Structures are given as C-alpha cells and as structure tokens.
Amino acid sequence: MLLLLVLSSGSAPGQQLSAFANGHRIFAGPPDGDGPWMVRAYYSDPEMVRELASRLEPWEVHPDEGYLVAEVDQELFTWMQSIGFRVEVDPALTRLIQQPAAALPSQVNGIPGFPCYRTVEESYITAANIANSYSTLASWLDIGDSWEKTNPGGDQGYDLYVLRLTNSQIAGAKPGLFIMSGLHAREYAPVELNSRFAEYLVENYGDDPDVTWLLDYNEVHLLLQANPDGRKKAESGLTWRKNTDNLYCTNSNYRGVDLNRNFAFQWGLWGGSSGFQCDEVYRGPTASSEPETQAIQNYVRSHFPDQRQDALSAPAPADAEGTFLDLHSYGRLVLWPWGFINQDAPNGSAFQTLGRKFAYFNGYDPQQAYELYPTDGTSDDFAYGELGLAGYTFEVGTTFFQDCNSFENLILPTNLPALLYAAKSARRPYQSPAGPDALNLSIIPNQVAPGNPLQLSATIDDTRYSILGGAEPIQNIAAAEYSLDVPPWSLSPAESTYPLLAADGSFDEQIEAVVAAIDTAGLSLGRHIAYVRGQDAAGNWGPVSASFFSVLDPNIPPAIAFLPVVLKGYNHRVQNTPAVILFDQP
Structure with missing residues (x-):
C-alpha cells in the first residue's frame, strides 16, 4: 500500500x-x-x-x-x-x-434539494387533508407534544399526530398495525414512505379488494413525524439525529436525546447507548424522559393489548395480534428483537419467518438487531418486550439524504408491498407468515345474473421468502379455501368456508393453481368480495387475499361506471363523463 x-x-x-x-x-x-x-x-x-x-x-x-x-x-x-x-x-x-444541498432552481415544495420529501408542515397538511377527504376511513389524532412545544422560549415546536386508518362504519375489535417514521431526524426517506403508504391505502380503498378488506378489518396507525423538532433541523441539511432537548449538550448541534435509546424497556442496561450528553446515542437522564417518547409509548399502550409476560424468556402467545414497524434509514436491513443481547427472542423463529417475508419484497438483509451492534432502549424492543407486538425496524435505502430518483424507483416500489404484507399479517404475525400466499386471484366472469356460476382461480405459493442469511422451511400446499363477503375468522357458526381444488387434481407441490365454482344462487344484488387463503402441509394457513365480483339484475341495463383510469406515464383525472379524459403532462 x-x-x-x-x-x-x-x-x-x-x-x-x-x-x-x-x-x-x-x-x-x-x-x-x-x-x-x-x-x-x-x-x-x-x-x-x-x-x-x-x-x-x-x-x-x-x-x-x-x-x-x-x-x-x-x-x-x-x-x-x-x-x-x-x-x-x-x-x-x-x-x-x-455542504448542505440547496433548493433546485424550480423547486417550490419539499426539503431543499429533495423535492420528493415533504417538510414537517407539508406532511401534516397531507395527513390533515386525508382525514378531511376520507372522513369514514381516517382520523388525525393529536397524541402529544414535542420538546420545543413543552418548553416555551425557543422554537415553537409541534404536536405529534397519528393518522389512524380504518373503516369506521364496521364496528368491533380489529388488529392493529403501527408504523412510525422520522424518529431520527436526518433520515429523509422513511417519512415519505410512510406518507405514501397512507395515500396508497385511502386512494385505493373501494377499488383494490385487498386494500378494502385491510381497512375494513384492521386499524393502521401511522406516526409520520415522530421527532418533528429534530426533523426541522435536518431539513436545513444538518445531520441531526436526536430531538432538540436543550438541557443536554446545551446550545450546540449535538444537543438532545436519541429517542431510539430512550424507550422504557431495558433502558440503559446493556451498553447499547451512551450516558454522555453530546453523544448521538445519548439515552437521556431517565427512561422515557422525553415528551416524544412518552407520547409514543402512551399511544401504543392505549391501542394495543399487553400480550406478553415480563420475563425476558416469556414468549408472546402464538396467536398474538398486532405488528409494530419503525422505519429508519439506512442499510437495507430488516431487523427484529432483541437488540440488546446476543440471544434469540422467545418468539425468535416466528420473527425470522416474518422478517424473511418482508425481505422477500424489499430485498433487504433480514437479521436479529443485535447482529449489527447492541442497542438498548429502542422502540421495537419496547413494542415486543412490553406488549408482545411483532416489532421490526426497516433500514431503508443507502444513505440518510437519499436522492429522489432512488427513492421513487427503488425504495418506494419495493417497500410498499412489504408494508401491505405487514397489514395483511397483523392479525396473526407469529403464525400466518409461515403459511402460503394467495396470489393471482381471478373471477370469471366478473359480473353475472343471480344463479349463474362464477369460476374462481388463484395460485397458492409457499416459497416466497428471502434466502439472504438462510433458507426458510417450505412445504407442499395441502389445502385452499374461500369465503364470501366475510373473512374466514369472522364467520358465524352458521356460515362456512368453501374448498378450492388443485387444478391438476392433487396437492403435491409447493406452488399450486387452485380453482372453484362460486354458486351465486341466494346472493344479494350488488358487489361481493371473495376471500382466499391457502394451507401448507405443516398446517400453516397464510393470510387472505381478496377479489371483487358483482351480481346484477338482468332486467336492469348496466350503468356507465366512472372509475379511476390508470395509464402509465401520465398523471390524470377523469371528468364526470365517459368520453373526456384530461391529462396533466408529466
């Protein structure tokens, strides 16, 4: 050298x-x-x-x-x-x-130099508009205050908000998915990913059958800006990580507390955080000392049941519900507990299975958090350790200030399917990921008169796991079933599921095409939904997928449907006439 x-x-x-x-x-x-x-x-x-x-x-x-x-x-x-x-x-x-990035010459909105990323204020406006425009699906909830807001005399500070998404017209207990972003201020991409996920759900409700049932039978809780004070500093180009608590490392760009070392569970016990105030992993003077941490913990505790005993060796029940995701950057990783000790969590095998499923979609490395380096007082360890939630961290992308091209073409399209799977599996996150996926649902014809049969087909696939870091056990498909209008777990004793048969005559492969004839006799007029799921030879049922079909009165001529049109390469809107489509040039 x-x-x-x-x-x-x-x-x-x-x-x-x-x-x-x-x-x-x-x-x-x-x-x-x-x-x-x-x-x-x-x-x-x-x-x-x-x-x-x-x-x-x-x-x-x-x-x-x-x-x-x-x-x-x-x-x-x-x-x-x-x-x-x-x-x-x-x-x-x-x-x-x-040398912080400067605003682009034509840039009007977004973080300077990064027009794809909304500022704190812009992300709040987006979420508030969603709640106003989709009032039966969305609510915008004030869950607490940032440090600046609780300490007058400095910057104005912010409220912390959760955007809660569910169909409020369907009552009853629903499993939850909590997704948090922006806990570390300098990580640009996660907040935008979370915001785009919110937009995707509400904009596709009623058109996409999977999105529709997800919001009908789940609650999705999205904390877009977990550290808005710090984020505002990072928007100027500073590599700000912590909150802005000025009691520690006062009046410097190193002040504040690392919120992801401040959670109550195993706080400061394992050498995975710092007691030095100016260090970027400073854990704070006490567990949950920061108002942001308190707000997050209180919200999660109030919306998710405690399903796990206190002992480190105690597992959450296999049928526990609820998933917690903390979106960070960067490193292209899917991480799960424990982060503080080189020891599998009690639900470690199930964590690995769901982690490999997430990594199948985004292509990241799935691993226990401790394999990277030890951490204590973190959000995902809190969610699992205190409540038994399936807690994960995604480290998205390849840098903190990720360029917009990489975000739009790599991070967003690979992580949206992972987030959708998190919602699909939130009812049984420790069980359903071990089962096969139901794919390629098709109902032909899609519209029939009462009593006419429909042909339902699907693919049941037990192989869709990442192989990075090891191979997940996969089995042959053993069965498949469907239900109509009500998912299998909500059927009354008088209702039942219906079998789908192997298209080739026998269930003897890891990927099977399945078929069934739907009898529409007795079904009401209007739109219906079919729920499909598969079971592997080990007895694992996977999550459901869904498809719409309609039963129409043959004596009434069909009406023209004014539905959204998707044409690749254009942003567009459709006027209230079937003949006129207005295009906004890209």
Missing part, C-alpha cells in the same frame, strides 16, 4: 503527521478543528463495534471488510483511536455533511 506522508505546519502536537491510504487521509491524532468529520474506522475484533455502540451509531458497518463509517467530532475521533480503531477521514463524505 502506497502511503504519502504530509507534514501540516502549525498543527498541534499529535496532529502534524498524516498520510493518504486508499484515497482517505489517516491522522495520527484528530484533524484540525472541531469537526464533524466522516471517517472510516477499521477494526480487528467485532467486539470493538459493540463497544463503539455505547457512544455512537455507525452509519455503515462492513463486517466482511472490517470497517465502519461514522460521523465524529474531535473527542470521538481520539476516543476511537484509544480503543484500537484505525481511523481515516473520508473527504468526500465529509464534504457532503458540511
């Missing part, structure tokens, strides 16, 4: 000698100034990474190459060297964090 020695005149002792290696500058001591700098830190023992996690969170960890990437100040630079890291400044990444 070629080393080019450089003498820096006027530097302090210990800072004079530096060298270039592989394009990165290596310093015998910290560089001049206070930082921050982006560094590559090389290690010889994985335990060094775990020790590092008590002071900071690496941006990237590359175990195969023995280095990590982190943002450090002068004190952390010296400390990392003292515990054995070889530290190299990365000039390109350092310039990136020191």
Whole structure:
C-alpha cells in the first residue's frame, strides 16, 4: 500500500503527521478543528463495534471488510483511536455533511434539494387533508407534544399526530398495525414512505379488494413525524439525529436525546447507548424522559393489548395480534428483537419467518438487531418486550439524504408491498407468515345474473421468502379455501368456508393453481368480495387475499361506471363523463 506522508505546519502536537491510504487521509491524532468529520474506522475484533455502540451509531458497518463509517467530532475521533480503531477521514463524505444541498432552481415544495420529501408542515397538511377527504376511513389524532412545544422560549415546536386508518362504519375489535417514521431526524426517506403508504391505502380503498378488506378489518396507525423538532433541523441539511432537548449538550448541534435509546424497556442496561450528553446515542437522564417518547409509548399502550409476560424468556402467545414497524434509514436491513443481547427472542423463529417475508419484497438483509451492534432502549424492543407486538425496524435505502430518483424507483416500489404484507399479517404475525400466499386471484366472469356460476382461480405459493442469511422451511400446499363477503375468522357458526381444488387434481407441490365454482344462487344484488387463503402441509394457513365480483339484475341495463383510469406515464383525472379524459403532462 502506497502511503504519502504530509507534514501540516502549525498543527498541534499529535496532529502534524498524516498520510493518504486508499484515497482517505489517516491522522495520527484528530484533524484540525472541531469537526464533524466522516471517517472510516477499521477494526480487528467485532467486539470493538459493540463497544463503539455505547457512544455512537455507525452509519455503515462492513463486517466482511472490517470497517465502519461514522460521523465524529474531535473527542470521538481520539476516543476511537484509544480503543484500537484505525481511523481515516473520508473527504468526500465529509464534504457532503458540511455542504448542505440547496433548493433546485424550480423547486417550490419539499426539503431543499429533495423535492420528493415533504417538510414537517407539508406532511401534516397531507395527513390533515386525508382525514378531511376520507372522513369514514381516517382520523388525525393529536397524541402529544414535542420538546420545543413543552418548553416555551425557543422554537415553537409541534404536536405529534397519528393518522389512524380504518373503516369506521364496521364496528368491533380489529388488529392493529403501527408504523412510525422520522424518529431520527436526518433520515429523509422513511417519512415519505410512510406518507405514501397512507395515500396508497385511502386512494385505493373501494377499488383494490385487498386494500378494502385491510381497512375494513384492521386499524393502521401511522406516526409520520415522530421527532418533528429534530426533523426541522435536518431539513436545513444538518445531520441531526436526536430531538432538540436543550438541557443536554446545551446550545450546540449535538444537543438532545436519541429517542431510539430512550424507550422504557431495558433502558440503559446493556451498553447499547451512551450516558454522555453530546453523544448521538445519548439515552437521556431517565427512561422515557422525553415528551416524544412518552407520547409514543402512551399511544401504543392505549391501542394495543399487553400480550406478553415480563420475563425476558416469556414468549408472546402464538396467536398474538398486532405488528409494530419503525422505519429508519439506512442499510437495507430488516431487523427484529432483541437488540440488546446476543440471544434469540422467545418468539425468535416466528420473527425470522416474518422478517424473511418482508425481505422477500424489499430485498433487504433480514437479521436479529443485535447482529449489527447492541442497542438498548429502542422502540421495537419496547413494542415486543412490553406488549408482545411483532416489532421490526426497516433500514431503508443507502444513505440518510437519499436522492429522489432512488427513492421513487427503488425504495418506494419495493417497500410498499412489504408494508401491505405487514397489514395483511397483523392479525396473526407469529403464525400466518409461515403459511402460503394467495396470489393471482381471478373471477370469471366478473359480473353475472343471480344463479349463474362464477369460476374462481388463484395460485397458492409457499416459497416466497428471502434466502439472504438462510433458507426458510417450505412445504407442499395441502389445502385452499374461500369465503364470501366475510373473512374466514369472522364467520358465524352458521356460515362456512368453501374448498378450492388443485387444478391438476392433487396437492403435491409447493406452488399450486387452485380453482372453484362460486354458486351465486341466494346472493344479494350488488358487489361481493371473495376471500382466499391457502394451507401448507405443516398446517400453516397464510393470510387472505381478496377479489371483487358483482351480481346484477338482468332486467336492469348496466350503468356507465366512472372509475379511476390508470395509464402509465401520465398523471390524470377523469371528468364526470365517459368520453373526456384530461391529462396533466408529466
């Protein structure tokens, strides 16, 4: 390796000698100034990474190459060297964090330089408009205050809101999916992903049968901005992570508490957080010290049942309901508990199964959180450890300030299906992911007169898991069934499901085409919905998928339906006439 020695005149002792290696500058001591700098830190023992996690969170960890990437100040630079890291400044990444992006010439909305990402205010306007426009599906709930709002004298601060989505006209207990984003302020993509998911659900309700039943029989709780004070700092280009609590590391850009080290469960007990106020993983003075953390915990506790005993070894029941997702960036990872100990959670096998299912959709690496580095006081450990929810973290994308092209073409289209699956499986997150998926539902013809039969077909597939990090057990398909207008779990004792048969005559493969004839005699006029699910040879039932069909009075001529039209490459609206389609050019 070629080393080019450089003498820096006027530097302090210990800072004079530096060298270039592989394009990165290596310093015998910290560089001049206070930082921050982006560094590559090389290690010889994985335990060094775990020790590092008590002071900071690496941006990237590359175990195969023995280095990590982190943002450090002068004190952390010296400390990392003292515990054995070889530290190299990365000039390109350092310039990136020191030179915030400017607004694009034609940009009107969004974060400067990133028009695809809504600001705090814009995301709030979006959610409020959803609640106003879809009043039977959406409610916009004030769940608490940010630190700035509870401490007058500084910035104005914000309310924390949850956008709750469900069909309020269908009563009864419903399983829940909670998705949170923006807990770490500098992570741009997760908030927009969560916002787009909200828009997708309400805009497709009534047209997409799966979205329709998801909101009919589930509650989806979306906390778009979990740390709005910090997010406002990050919108200026600062790599702000924590909230803005000015009691700690006062009046600096390092102030605040890491909200994802501040949750009550196992707070500060395992070396996965810091007691130093200026560190980016500072856990706060006490568990749940921050108003944002308190608001989140109180909301989740009030909307999800406690299904797990307190002992670390106690599993949640196999039929527990409810899923908790915390969206972060970055790293292309699907993570599950525990984060604080190198030991499987009591529901570890089921966590792995659902994690591999999520990773099938987004292509990320599924793993237990501790494999990355230890953390304590985190949101997903709280959700699982205290309540028994299936708690996960998605680390989306490849950088904090992800470019819009990557977001629109990679992050969004691969993660939306994963979020939809989270909603589909929220009724039994520890059971249904082990079962097969019901795909390619088709009902022919789609409209019939009463008494005329319909042909229902589908594909039942037990193979759809990520193979990154290991293979999930898969089985042959053993059965498939459907129900009409009511999902299988809500049928009365007088109602029943109906079998679908293997199209080739026998259930003996891991992917099976299935068929059934639907008898429409006795069905009311109007639109109906068929729910389909499959079972594998191990007895696991997968989640349902759905399809619409209609029973029409043959004596009444069909009316013209004014339905949304989707044409690739255009944004469009359809006027209230079948003949006129107005296009907005892209």
